[in-house]
Amino acid sequence: MIEVNNIVKTYNKGKVKALNGISFSVGKGEVLGLIGPDGAGKTSLFRILTTLLLPDSGEAQVNNFHVVTNFNDIRTCVGYMPGRFSLYLDLTVEENLHFFATVFNTTIEENYHLIKDIYEQLQPFKERKAGKLSGGMKQKLALCCALIHKPAVLFLDEPTTGVDVVSRKEFWQMLGRLKEQGLTILVSTPYMDEALLCDRIAFMHKGDILSINTPKEILASFHRELFAIKTTKTFQLLNALRSLPDTYTCFAFGESIHWVPKIHTTPSALQSIIQALDENATLEKINPTLEDCFIDLLNQPNASSN
Amino acid sequence: MWIVWKRYFIYWPEKQNVASNVKQLFIFIQKEFKHVFRDRKTLLMLFGMPTTQIILFGFALTNEIKNSEVAVLDAAKTELSQSIIQTIDASTYFDVRYHIQNTKQAETLFQKGKIKAVVVIPVEFKEAAFAQQPNDIQLITDASDPNVSTTIRNYLTTILNSFFAEKNKQAASMQIVPEVRMLYNPELKGAFNFVPGVISLVLMLVCTMMSSVSIVREKEMGTMEILLVSPFKPLYIIISKLAPYFLISIFNLVFILVLSVTLLGLSIKGSVLLLVLASALFIITSLAIGLLISTTAKSQQNAMMISLLGMMLPTMLLTGFMFPIENMPLGLQMLSNIVPSRWFFIIIKNVMLKGLGFMHVWKEMGILTLMAFLLLVVSIRKFKIRLQE
Numbered sequence: 001m002i003e004v005n006n007i008v009k010t011y012n013k014g015k016v017k018a019l020n021g022i023s024f025s026v027g028k029g030e031v032l033g034l035i036g037p038d039g040a041g042k043t044s045l046f047r048i049l050t051t052l053l054l055p056d057s058g059e060a061q062v063n064n065f066h067v068v069t070n071f072n073d074i075r076t077c078v079g080y081m082p083g084r085f086s087l088y089l090d091l092t093v094e095e096n097l098h099f100f101a102t103v104f105n106t107t108i109e110e111n112y113h114l115i116k117d118i119y120e121q122l123q124p125f126k127e128r129k130a131g132k133l134s135g136g137m138k139q140k141l142a143l144c145c146a147l148i149h150k151p152a153v154l155f156l157d158e159p160t161t162g163v164d165v166v167s168r169k170e171f172w173q174m175l176g177r178l179k180e181q182g183l184t185i186l187v188s189t190p191y192m193d194e195a196l197l198c199d200r201i202a203f204m205h206k207g208d209i210l211s212i213n214t215p216k217e218i219l220a221s222f223h224r225e226l227f228a229i230k231t232t233k234t235f236q237l238l239n240a241l242r243s244l245p246d247t248y249t250c251f252a253f254g255e256s257i258h259w260v261p262k263i264h265t266t267p268s269a270l271q272s273i274i275q276a277l278d279e280n281a282t283l284e285k286i287n288p289t290l291e292d293c294f295i296d297l298l299n300q301p302n303a304s305s306n
Numbered sequence: 307m308w309i310v311w312k313r314y315f316i317y318w319p320e321k322q323n324v325a326s327n328v329k330q331l332f333i334f335i336q337k338e339f340k341h342v343f344r345d346r347k348t349l350l351m352l353f354g355m356p357t358t359q360i361i362l363f364g365f366a367l368t369n370e371i372k373n374s375e376v377a378v379l380d381a382a383k384t385e386l387s388q389s390i391i392q393t394i395d396a397s398t399y400f401d402v403r404y405h406i407q408n409t410k411q412a413e414t415l416f417q418k419g420k421i422k423a424v425v426v427i428p429v430e431f432k433e434a435a436f437a438q439q440p441n442d443i444q445l446i447t448d449a450s451d452p453n454v455s456t457t458i459r460n461y462l463t464t465i466l467n468s469f470f471a472e473k474n475k476q477a478a479s480m481q482i483v484p485e486v487r488m489l490y491n492p493e494l495k496g497a498f499n500f501v502p503g504v505i506s507l508v509l510m511l512v513c514t515m516m517s518s519v520s521i522v523r524e525k526e527m528g529t530m531e532i533l534l535v536s537p538f539k540p541l542y543i544i545i546s547k548l549a550p551y552f553l554i555s556i557f558n559l560v561f562i563l564v565l566s567v568t569l570l571g572l573s574i575k576g577s578v579l580l581l582v583l584a585s586a587l588f589i590i591t592s593l594a595i596g597l598l599i600s601t602t603a604k605s606q607q608n609a610m611m612i613s614l615l616g617m618m619l620p621t622m623l624l625t626g627f628m629f630p631i632e633n634m635p636l637g638l639q640m641l642s643n644i645v646p647s648r649w650f651f652i653i654i655k656n657v658m659l660k661g662l663g664f665m666h667v668w669k670e671m672g673i674l675t676l677m678a679f680l681l682l683v684v685s686i687r688k689f690k691i692r693l694q695e
Contacts, residue, residue: 050535052693076537086528090344091337102333103538105326145532 001153001184002026002049007058009044009207014056018044020207021058026186026200031179033198034188035294040204042188043083046157049186050080063152079151083158083188085138087145089131093122096130097144104149114181115144118174136167143174154178156187160194172197192290203294210297215290222288222296224248225264229257229274231281240277249299258292330538334546338520342554351515356508356558360565363500371457374422377404377415382431390443393469394425399461409446416448423447423458501566502654503627506647508562509555509585510592510621511613516551517596518609526606531693540691548593555589556582575661581654584667587674588650594681595646601688621647649673 002025009019019041026032034042047053049062051071059066065073087096097119101108112119118140125133130141139159146154156175160168172194175185179199187198195201195215202212211218231237238257241250248260261270267285274281288296342348376394380387395402404421406412412424426444445462449455524530533543559582566572574581596613603609622628624642631642642648649670656662664671 047693050531052531052534054692072537075535078535080532080535082528082531084528086532088337088341088529089527090341095337095340099333099337100532100536103330103533103536105330105537 001028001030001063002032002186003059003061004045004049005059007045007048007060008056009041009048009053010056017207019048019055022204022207022209023058024202024209024212026184028184029179029182030200031175031185031187031198033195033201034186034204035190035192035195035201035290036188036204037190039206041207042204043157045204046080046082046155046186046188050078050155051075077152079146079149079154081139081142081146081154081156081159083161085142087130087138087142090129092127092129093133093141094126096141097148100145101148106149108148111148111150114147114150114178117177118144118147121170134167136163136171139163139167139171140174143171147178152184154183154185154187156185158188158190160189160191168194192294195290201290203297205298210294210300218290218293219288222293224260224296226286226288226292227259227261227270228253228284228286229259229281230255230284231257231278233278233280237274237278237281244273244277246273249295251295253289253291258286260292260296327542331542331546331549334538334542335550338546338550341520342550348516352512352554352558353561355512356504356562357565359504359508360501360562360569363504371399371422371454371461373401374399374458375403375420376400376423376425376462377406377412377421378402379406379409379412379424379426381429382427384431387427387431390427390466390469391425394462394465397461397465400465412446416446419448421448422454423462425462498572498659499627499655501562501570501572502651502658503625505559505562505585505654506588506625506627506651507618507621509559509589509650510617510647512558513551513555513589513592514596514599514617515610515613516554517548517593518599518603518613519606520551521547521597521600522603522606522609534691534693540689541686544597544686544689548590548597551593551596552586552589555593556586559585559589572658574658576657577663580664580667581657584650584653584657584671584674587671587678588646591646591674591678591681594678594685597685598681598688601685601690620645624648625651627651646674646677649677 004025005023006021007019007023008021010017022041022045024032034040034045036042044053048055049060049067051067051074054068061067062074063077065071065077067074088099091099097108097115101111108115122137122141122144125137130138133141143156143159146156160171163171168191175187176197179185189195198215200212200214201218203210203218211221213221229237234252234255234257238250238252241247241257241259246261246263248262250257250259252258259274261273267283271283274283342352378391378394380391391402394400404411404415406415406424409424409426412421415421415424424446426446428442428444431442443466445459447455447458521530524533534540563574563581567574595617599609599612599616603612620641624631624638624645625647626642631639631648634642653667653670653674656667660666
């Protein structure tokens with residue numbers, strides 16, 4: 001459904017590089033998650049695929065339509081939810097949905113089955129102005145508006161940023177149901193737990209895709225030993241570990257520190273290294289999370305070549 | 307790019323029929339009205355601006371003389387001198403406030419700024435034959451503002467002349483008195499000149515500001531992104547942005563006209579239809595300017611500033627309702643030709659005040675049509691069908 005081939009995008013006459021020739025493809029009914037820090041090029045990619053921006057070079061097709069030459073065909077068959085909430089704040093929930101349904105040449109009734117699950121939650125607030133909705137409700141309304149015309153491909157640019165945990169979970173359950181109906185979804189998210197729910201994940205960094213694979217494969221590709229260190233003096237220990245020659249990577253992860261040592265040795269030997277820095281610290285071997293994999297990818301020499 | 311662009315604006319996929327296009331347009335226009343009526347600031351701008359402008363220009367900022375306070379020094383103290391003073395006092399222009407005994411008193415009153423003029427009727431002022439000669443009466447005016455002083459002098463002279471003319475109607479006079487007729491505005495009301503000016507100014511500002519701000523708002527809010535990624539054609543976006551503001555501006559025009567007729571006592575001499583037609587033309591021109599501004603403005607504030615500063619000054623200065631264009635340096639005169647309100651001002655003055663028909667304004671209407679057409683073509687061509695980088 002989505003074919004991206006060597007897309008390059010720069011801003012300010014080539015001074016700022018947003019995308020350095022990326023390629024990937026997404027099949028029908030697949031959910032591809034784009035993961036990466038701010039400035040990785042996720043939004044640029046979304047805008048090129050939704051025909052809002054022209055790529056500098058490279059080819060891309062959405063639903064077999066070329067993003068540059070057949071852009072008006074693409075505009076009729078995709079749903080797009082921009083990163084920022086982009087509905088009319090002074091219109092009510094119902095008015096917004098009705099407006100976008102009409103603009104997309106359809107009616108709420110015609111495709112109600114698509115948005116039923118989501119819209120039922122919004123029903124009590126349908127007379128409320130969109131500007132007065134909570135973050136989660138706003139995103140659900142935006143998703144309704146993006147879905148109302150039964151698009152073949154759905155582009156969601158950070159749909160759950162700034163949304164509470166419960167709403168995020170509900171949102172992803174909805175995406176799961178949409179996927180079952182055969183929708184192709186390209187979604188970006190800063191949350192690693194959400195990324196796990198995608199069929200495949202593309203790690204983006206500074207305009208490159210570092211890795212694109214299923215969550216399982218990505219987790220399996222982590223070959224080092226990973227330890228979680230619990231301590232009360234997180235900050236001091238983190239600095240001490242960073243200056244340690246045996247440290248491969250270390251970073252704060254919630255309340256603990258994730259530490260990847262360079263050396264292969266017994267747990268007790270590692271324990272003594274840590275205890276030499278902070279006597280209260282405890283060490284535990286853990287399985288990697290996606291974030292660990294991402295940081296590992298960032299530290300590989302071929303990734304930092306740009 | 308041009309071919310893609312053209313196809314995008316002119317080519318419609320077959321599955322879309324006219325009925326659904328009309329439905330799309332209708333709901334979009336409905337949405338625009340909701341934006342306007344739900345935003346107090348916009349409403350204030352739409353209806354507050356014309357009202358304040360009409361009141362400001364109609365009442366406060368006039369160069370008319372109304373109820374100017376004057377003093378009289380009546381040394382003659384005859385029946386005739388008394389009736390002269392009464393006549394002056396009876397006119398709406400003057401208010402005889404002080405009866406003084408000597409010129410020294412006049413001096414103090416002038417210095418205090420209490421009076422604008424003194425009418426001195428000398429002792430020698432006789433009722434008999436000399437009475438026909440009003441030049442026996444002395445007028446002293448405060449010339450610190452020469453325009454006001456001249457106007458007061460003219461008004462007083464006119465009042466005195468007509469007074470003596472009335473007195474001597476029976477006695478055949480051999481004098482040649484020029485009879486001046488002020489055509490189209492016999493009472494020399496400032497409002498007659500200002501109303502067409504205010505209409506041009508308000509329509510110009512409201513139209514450019516509303517259309518540019520409403521388009522830039524969609525960009526700022528991010529809704530333009532969604533609208534562009536939809537089957538709704540950019541040309542439709544433009545139409546549905548201009549149509550509501552066109553209707554609102556026509557309503558605004560009627561509002562201003564009603565205000566002028568009821569508040570300022572102005573009467574529309576010519577055809578109202580022609581007036582509305584010319585205004586519609588001018589509104590389209592202004593909306594097109596707003597559209598053009600929206601293609602370059604980065605934010606709503608930016609659009610507002612360009613519309614206000616860029617449109618207000620040229621409209622005020624180069625339209626001809628504040629300063630006559632004929633008196634301007636050649637460069638400014640040439641520049642005034644590209645100001646649409648200049649032509650609209652001529653049309654509206656001719657139709658509203660002089661009651662002239664289409665034959666007398668077709669040239670100006672033609673110029674406006676050409677301007678509207680050019681501006682629309684340029685702004686539609688400049689309208690971005692993708693995001694700006």
